[in-house]
Amino acid sequence: MTNSGLETLVAPGAQPDRAGADVFAPVLPVDLRVTGLTKSFSGTPIFKDVSFGLSRGEAVAIxxxxxxxxxxxxxxLMGLIPADAGVIDVLGTDVGSARSAQLRSMRAQMGLVSQKHNLVPRLSVLSNxxxxxxxxxxxxxxxxxxxAPxxxxxxxxxxxxxVGLAHLAERRADRLSGGQSQRVAIARALVGKPKILIADExxxxxDPAAGEDVMDVFFxxxxREGVTVIFISHNIDHALRYGDRxxxxxxGGMPLDARADGLSAEKLRGLYD
Incomplete structure (x- = not known):
């Protein structure tokens, strides 16, 4: 099921003008809205009553x-597994009630970068x-x-x-370094001009140096592309540096939803206690 209208949020940072009238930043579409999400496996609860929303262009660290x-x-969020309860709306698609064709259309507007680069080793960089x-x-x-056309x-x-690798377009993927492979994975995620990018660690x-390089390129x-980003990271510095929220x-829940510029590393470390 798709929504007939797009929910919107006012961008943060609106300031009054000198005459005292409110001057707001552009109104942004909400790309993703989660309400009361609950999930368990074999009777073991994972999380419950999770709710949040993401506006266009936000970068959110989990x-x-x-x-x-x-x-x-x-x-x-991607509709790969069902939730036990709650509502997930992604780009106007109700994930829980969507049919297969609707889910495919939704996922075609999303890019995924995971910790495993998942390149096809024997194919060229360009083919990947x-x-x-x-x-x-x-x-x-x-x-x-x-x-390809x-x-x-x-x-x-x-x-x-x-991503700075056009000169390696004809190289086989199994001849790349780890950092190069992840850059190719980023290019693969961006080639379709997605509205949402999901990055799982x-x-x-x-290694740390390659990781810093990849994060700089990615963000x-x-x-520049104005993409909404959701990324998982165990690196607290990355969460604070690259996330807006x-x-x-x-x-078993989501006790923290806050802007990154108002958080400290000590506050985030408390989640791991």
Missing amino acids: VGANGTGKSTLLRC VVQGLLGQKPGPRHWSQSF AASRQAALDALEK PTASL DLAR VLGLAN
């Missing part, structure tokens, strides 16, 4: 100890990025750059240019 349901929450268009353009023509190949090259498999591109899972 933090919490292992087992608090961070990845489970992301899978619920072209495959990022399969959600929008399913079929064998987007399995490999050799068969010229417009799709150019879109993939443009995405690689944005995108630097977990990288520089996300900001931080959502914290603990004790």
